[in-house]
Amino acid sequence: MPGQISIAITGMGRIGRTILRQIALQGKDSPFRVVHLNDIAPLETIAYLLRFDSVFGGFPGQIETEGDALILNGQRIAFTRSGDLDVDLSGVDLLMECTGKARTRDWAERGLHRGAGGVLISGPSPAVDVTVVMGANDAALGQARIVSNASCTTNALAPVLSALDQAWGIESAHMTTIHCYTGSQPMIDAPRDDLARSRAGALSMVPTTTSATSLMDEVLPHLAGRISGAAVRVPTASVSSIDLVVQARDLPAGDLRGPLKALAELAPVIGWTDWPNVSSDMRARPESVILALPETKRIGKSQLRLFGWYDNEWGFSARMLDMAQRMAERRP
Incomplete structure (x- = not known):
C-alpha cells in the first residue's frame, strides 16, 4: 500500500506481539507495514506465542516461518536474533523499542544509529527526548526523534x-x-x-x-x-x-x-x-x-x-500505534 509507515519492532514480548497483532487485524488498509522483527528468542518460539495467546486467544490469521522470516498473512517479515540490534534499519520510518531495557541514551539511540527515522519506546525511560501521553501533552511531541510512550x-x-x-x-x-x-x-x-x-x-x-x-x-x-x-x-x-x-x-x-x-x-x-x-x-x-x-x-x-x-496491553499498544502515526506524519 503506497504511503505506508514502515515499522520495525525489537522486543517481541507482550507489547511487541500485541502491536503486531493489532497491525495484522487492520488488514490491507493498515497505515503500517512491518518490515523487521528482532528478539533474542528463537523465531519458532515467537511464532508459537503469536499463534496461541492465553489472554487474547488464537491468532485470527495465518502464521508461518520460512528461514529467517515470519510469514504473517502472506507477508514476509525479516527476523533477527540480535541482542545489540546489529541490524540494518535503513529506510525504516520508526523502530518500536519494546525490549523494556531502553534506560540509557546509548540503548535508546540504537535504532537511529542503525538507520531508523525515529524510535518509540514502550515504557518510561530517562533517556528520551520527550515523554508523550496522547490526550494529555500531545503538543510536547514536536520534532523529537526518541520518544517514550510512558506507561x-x-x-x-x-x-x-x-x-x-x-x-x-x-x-x-x-x-x-x-x-x-x-x-x-x-x-x-x-x-x-x-x-x-x-x-x-x-x-x-x-x-x-x-x-x-x-x-x-x-x-x-x-x-x-x-x-x-x-x-x-x-x-x-x-x-x-x-x-x-x-x-x-x-x-x-x-x-x-x-x-x-x-x-x-x-x-x-x-x-x-x-x-x-x-x-x-x-x-x-x-x-x-x-x-x-x-x-x-x-x-x-x-x-x-x-x-x-x-x-x-491492548489499550497501551493502540496508543503506540497512534503515536507512531503522529511521528510519521512529520515526514517531509
Whole structure:
C-alpha cells in the first residue's frame, strides 16, 4: 500500500506481539507495514506465542516461518536474533523499542544509529527526548526523534486528569491502580529488590509503587506536587483499573455522571460505560481508559471519586500505534 509507515519492532514480548497483532487485524488498509522483527528468542518460539495467546486467544490469521522470516498473512517479515540490534534499519520510518531495557541514551539511540527515522519506546525511560501521553501533552511531541510512550497506567491516568483540570480545576488527587500481575513478578516466591514483589504474583494482592506517580510531574508539569499514587498488583492476567479521588475547585452541582460522560466524549482516548462491568469485559478495548460511570461518587462539594478500566496491553499498544502515526506524519 503506497504511503505506508514502515515499522520495525525489537522486543517481541507482550507489547511487541500485541502491536503486531493489532497491525495484522487492520488488514490491507493498515497505515503500517512491518518490515523487521528482532528478539533474542528463537523465531519458532515467537511464532508459537503469536499463534496461541492465553489472554487474547488464537491468532485470527495465518502464521508461518520460512528461514529467517515470519510469514504473517502472506507477508514476509525479516527476523533477527540480535541482542545489540546489529541490524540494518535503513529506510525504516520508526523502530518500536519494546525490549523494556531502553534506560540509557546509548540503548535508546540504537535504532537511529542503525538507520531508523525515529524510535518509540514502550515504557518510561530517562533517556528520551520527550515523554508523550496522547490526550494529555500531545503538543510536547514536536520534532523529537526518541520518544517514550510512558506507561500503561500513565496513559490511563493523565488524559483523565487533564480533562478534569481543564473543566473543573484540580487542587489535588490520589490514584490507586489495581493492576494485573506482569512479567516482573515471579510465579512462585523468588528474590526481587522489592520484597513484596518477591511473592508469588498469582496468589496474593501485592501493594507496591507505580511509575505513573513520577511520570505525572513530567507529563502534566502544571500539576506537579499535587498528584500521588500507589499500586496493588492482583492475581489476574489482564486488564487493570485506576481508582482516583480528586479534590476539585469547581465541581458542577448535581449528578456528575452526565458531565463526566460529556468530558469523555470530547477525548478520543477516553471511553465510558454505564454497565456494572468486571475486568474481563474490558479485554481488548482500545481506549486508554474506560470510565465506569456507576462507580462515580461525589463527597461533599468538591471531592470526586472516579473508577476507570484499562487493558494495560491492548489499550497501551493502540496508543503506540497512534503515536507512531503522529511521528510519521512529520515526514517531509
